[in-house]
Amino acid sequence: MIASPREKVGMGHGDNGQGGRDNGFLLHSSHWGVFSARWDGEKLSVQPYAGDPDPNQIIENFPEALRHSARIKRPCIRRGWLENGPGPDLRRGTDDYVEVSWKEAIRLAGNELLRIRTDFGPAAMFGGSYGWSSAGRFHHAQSQVHRFLNLAMGGYIRSVNSYSAGASSVIIPHIIGNFENHTKRNVSWAQIETETDIVVAFGGMALKNSMVSGGGISEHVERGAMERAHKRGCRFILIGPIQDDLPAEAGAEWVPVIPGTDTALMLGLIHTLVSTGLHDQPFLARYTTGWDRFEAYVMGRVDGLPKDAAWASGITGVAAKTIIELANALHGRRSLITVAHALQRAEHGEQPVWMGAALAAALGQMGLPGGGYAYALGAIGYYGRRNNAVPMPTFPQERNPIQEFIPVARIADMLLNPGSSYRYNGETRSYPRVRAMYWAGGNPFHHHQDLARLRKAFGQVDTLIVNEMAWTGTARHADIVLPCTMTLEREDIGGSSNDPLLVPMRRVAPPLGEARDDYDIFSELAGHLGAREAFTEGRTTRQWLEHLYERTRGALVSLDQPAPDFEEFWQGDGLRLPQEPDDGGQLRAFRADPSSHPLPTPSGRIEIFSETIESFGERDCPGHPVWLPPQEAPKADAPLYLVANQPATRLHSQLDFGGHSARSKRQGREVARMHPADAAERSIADGDIVRLFNQRGACLASVRLDERLRKGVVQIPTGAWFDPLDLNAESVLCVHGNPNVLTRDVGTSALAQGCSGQLTIIEIERFDGILPDIRAYDPPVGRPAR
Template sequence: MIHNLLHEATLGRRELLSTLTTSLIAAGIPKSVLAQSITNAMNNLETMTWCACTVNCSARCPLRVYSRNGKIIRIEPENTGADSCSMPNAVPHIRPCARGRSYKQRFYAPERLKYPMKRVGKRGEGKFERISWEEAIDTVCSALKHTIQTYGNEAIYINANTGTYQMVSGRNCQRRLMNILGGTLGAHGTYSLAMIRKAYPYTFGIDGWGSMMSEAANAKLYVAFGNNPYVLRTSGGSHSWELECVRTNAKPKVILIDPIYTDTALGKEDLWVPIRIGTDAALCEAIAHELIVNNWVDQAFLDKHCVGYDEKTLPPSAPKGSDYKSYILGLGADGVEKTPERAAKITGVPVATIRLLAKEMHEAKPCFISQGWGPQRQSNGEQTSRAIAMMPILLGQIGLPGTNHGGREGDSNMKEQWLPTGKNPVKVKIPMFMWTDAVDHGEQMTALHDGIEGADKLKVGIKFLWNQHSNAVAGTHSDHWKTAKILQDESKCEFVLVVDNVMSATAKFADILLPDVMAPELDDICADGYSTGSSNFLIAMQKAVEPQWEQKSSWEICRLIAKGMGVEDKYTEGRTYQEWIRWCYEKTREKHPEVFPSFEEFWKKGIVKVPGLKANDTVILKKFREDPEKNPLKTPSGKIEIYSERLDKIGKTWELEKEGLITPLPQYIEPDEGPNSPLAHKYPLQCYGFHSHGHANSAYGNVDWLHELHPDQLWINPVDAQARNIKDGDLVQVFNDRGICELTARVSERIFPGVCGFPQGGWFKPDSRGIDVGPSFNTLTTLKPSPLAKGNPQHTNLVQVRLATRS
């Protein structure tokens, strides 16, 4: 009976143990009997600690980790919020999706890295031998010293790292260390949104983050180009939750424009407009034509707030007839009228649907128009993002309640304090997508040809490559076979360091491989991500279990390297790791003293939610709309620049490939690999990689439970499948000159004819035939960047599909 009482008291209620023990002693229970009972109970003690899913879906969902005897036994969602969208001022219950709920399987996956290792085979072969931490750190320090002394800090590059988002022991550690050591070659742009981030400032003076998703509740019509939050951002406290609340409460019309019928539709949309990949700009031009010829544009807004719509607002340097209206009506230099009939041939969208879209956008006021990041991830992505922005511009649906500037929905930024990195002494930056160019021929890269910033050209290529929680080499990056070939030449990149917690495809390219802990194995803090809308929160990540083998945290790994490089004092600033956690919390608390409790209370509670920190700032460009003279934009004119003199100059001075065009007006540019490309005779299908419920980019890509629930399959339209004798569930190969992927087919009318696709983020796993059976979508993608941002054109691919032979 005593044992049962103690066991019940200690199941998740450790604080009751002391009180109960005292009471039992007072009742006369022999201490020897009590001691054995306590021992037995403690062996079965179940504890709950707070944690978070810190991968890059951008939601950062809280998790409750239950453990017993040093082992995680289950993961549960947080339980401190409300579930109903209909409740006034509801604080959402931030439910994790299937990915976060399967964290235990990821934590105990056979791919977990256990010990420091050094490469013994060729780069990419994945052959390693175990070494001590002392040897590993000495080797890394020796390579760093050699690189700095021989080539300078510009030869060191930290790859894009989005695998973990703790605030202290995360992605900032190595940047802090390297800035102390003299810096590294920098990067601009991202894999996800380089084109819209580069293009939007030329139009609006700001980037592509727009009005809050909640603002769509004030709209009569919500129009989304390639925007699918219900798959990528499925958290109970993210854009998907807010959009569901908008639909539930306000019930605006919903139009989704996308090559596939996404889960964001869910049968609740009013209209799905399937479209050929890379042709959104052509559709927008045709809609613009309808708005102009029917006199549905907001002329007063265009005259007062914009530059270049018609001739009277063109800048003096612009040639006659180079305004947007003339371009659309065929009165400009190209002489082509951008009619719905023309667009229908390009996009596959019927003429009647194009006219209906224009009519719906005109009649529905307010009209909230947005775009995801898929449409801009094309070879013509900068033009696509600007062309979509023309829809709210022409309608004057900007800066008013229920409107947006055409970008992705925004978020209320808590501006939490992460581990500070300091300033990078190296001012030179390359486009993030072009790091393989910087390895292969860095000395030849220039500002005018390759988008180098901070210098006219690079002095040296990348000699030391640091991948920390980054699957960029053989995951995020394009053309895996070409990338592997570049890295396998050790005369170019001389040293590759990988710090991660799993043996990813990228980890196999390491010279030194260091094992990091996972989130339940350390204390830290996690903040809400960049797709949580108005759901601001902080999570106290509390160590649930000890590291299973010889893993060390990112903080500790960088501290050891700092010690080996003689800068430990500068790295730690005299603070312990735990003191840095408190410091980051207190600095965050200083910005919001009215809502954040003491550190002790925060740590005990585990999560603090502070929704709506920017509740009065939900409409983008509101002040500019109200008074453009007092609140000018950060463009040369202070207005929305439909015609950009800066882009006109860039287009005339940069050294561009023949397919690449940078124009002062937003205009449709045919994708490099589209239906009219000569390559289409050999590879007639367009292929793109969409996000999946089964993994967030490549994180969770090794969890069998998720593969069973959400298998990576090739979506293909019945028309294209029948022409290739492919049936649903068949094993198929999708291929082009860059590689071959093998997976099963999903034959469905939910994807546009002439288009196929499968989830991006799979792990690159070439078999003995050289066929990627992971598969990773980026086996098929090109390393040729977009013209302006020099960004990642991941969705611009021509392929062929065939039945595979099962061995």
């Protein structure tokens, strides 16, 4: 059977009708859960891992997706590039494609890569890969493409940070220390279950987010932990515009704040604590630096404006009485402040992250079991868990000699403004001149903002090469499209550094058409560029799996733990790994002895005021956390907030054509939720097709009326594949419901330059025209796009 999470460390044995080969089901893994699958040549069946207490239904996308018509079967070349050669071309996204043989595709792609390397050098190549390609440790597209570019091209322009945590991953090292340590080794779900008295979740902790984990996940524990904590008496307070951003099991009290105003609410809480003497002054004196300067701002001694509960109420829409009561409830209890990724995916996104740390410090709880500050807890599946005690198999990317990089969310700026300067983390940098891009394992026409602008940016390069399994928006803008396998069509090892199960991911079905593994594609291209031996090291895929597994096996041997050889592991049903103790990590050690265990910040303390950030001189991110009003706020022609958050039925845009994702839509469109009162003002009924629009573009969606939203707020998930009615129109209309035709492509601040796509402003109206067909999944082969 598949190893139960309650078994001792070692191999699983027996047969529970799921993991063994006798019933045809083969063990596999994905970012949303370990599962087993069976392919009979016509139909794919899937079933969740038996040891998972709360399986994720996203695995139900696989059956329809495996052989869907949106899959790419053969190498394809964009007609305009094939006929005219490389060069800037705004026809990308509207052109059709010509199928060619693999031999011809490798020749064309290899020759173009040679031209870029020879004529312009590796600094003219951008390596675009955002990860999330597969739970596999070997067939991780980001590792594959980066290794290829390092060894065959001599390097590449890279990106840093992520769309999910672009602001927080820059600000947190300045104020607390290592980002990974703070998110992965701090407050755990086990601690909350037994220790915490009150959780204040700014932005919530939606299960749709924690159901997903990089590298795979075998046990979804969040729902059960919150339910048991609530039954024990722990209070959950949800601060946010959407009531179901905490599960019903948490029994949460909802404070429906105006979107983007959480920082002001935190200031009102801190002011209340200070004005009543409830802040933990001994903790602040021993463990923080700069509190006096920050307190002067909070109390209004700097600008004559006290940031009290009444002031905060006017900004946030939350009653002053509620703010005061919440501050009093937090004092003297094991309190935990959490701040969701969502809050920092907006203009001035650094501020709620920093302010959350300041609030937690004022309460004096940081470093205590189940208390303090747990940034992004619930934002992803591997936060709030124990670390594995042994290293995971990892495909080496090798060294990139090119030092230039861009913040990941600034790709359109780079392509549209080569040579121009920008600020990032205290430095003035320049955008490089990129001639070509190689993309694998990502879809920027999902996760980037202002897609009309992104399309113009992609039109500036000479060549875009894409490894892709399906006709995503990015594939439709590529010049050379190389079909790669889906995870079920290849072998791999699945596992996360914060999940105890290492999974032999067996191939369930043969590749579709002529699709190849990324490794085989890059091996061929490396050969064309004279680097095959360097890239492959003479190993096949199976030999690489054995080689990578040996690192983990050797560590198990050194710990005197069960360490089966590769063949035994491969034939088994998952290997349980030992885990480190739930010891609170860096912050717990710092609280116990700040002299012996200082934080990796300039002062060695929690930096409420940062001299480093102050020295950068950024007006949109000064030396301590502040309230900065957004530049874009509701107005007459765009009176509603749009929350463009993560979907529940897919990971980002992955497998949007799968059955589970498709069944969540209405009339083939993404579903937008709005408050019944807002709908009534616009004569909109539940189930209507509506047009969401602003000055940047528009999209069509089906509307669902829902009182679990604050009035004035519309919510639509990201990830519906980009399906523009007319790319050449002055204002792009996505008929499928992709909200990133509406969102702004601006950085969070000059400090981090992160993604600000969570919030924007829109108007919405009933759509009474002829409803366009959905063509997002139609292969653009042999005929133009729409």
